[in-house]
Amino acid sequence: MMKTLMVIVIIILGFNVYSLFVSPVPDAVKNAFEKKFSISNDVTWSKQDSAHYEAQFSMHGIDTQAYFTSNGKWLETQTEIALSQLPKKVIESITKRYPDCSIVDAEKIEEADNKVFYETEIMSPRTNKQLEFKNDGTVYKQ
Secondary structure: OOOHHHHHHHHHHHHHHHHHHHHHHOOOHHHHHHHHHHOOOOOOEEEEOOOEEEEEEEEEEEEEEEEOOOOEEEEEEEEEEEEHHHHHHHHHHHHHHOOOHHHEEEEEEEEEOOOEEEEEEEEEEEEEEEEEOOOOOOOOOO
């Protein structure tokens, strides 16, 4: 009896995990994506959870991810940027707070509520952190 129950639980869990990866992307999500980005080819979709989808694509040769709810509401876009594209105030803030660190990666993040911020990865022999900054160099999230 216990083995049968265990097998049933494993099958149910396996099906739920499987459905996260193979569920088709709803038309509302695809339509919202195409309307926002005017791209329909070379998009890799993944289901983040039961209510969110991620589109990975290249826009003008730049790696980009966009996130949508299952009903097609755009949540945010993350775009990789060159370190030279970081606002001067962000670079100054990092240099002041973490003088021994180097900036190794940067992304511009645009959210649906018109917030724009920058996610950076900094490293040193003792530190490896991801930090988020507003355009004016103030910490958004640490």
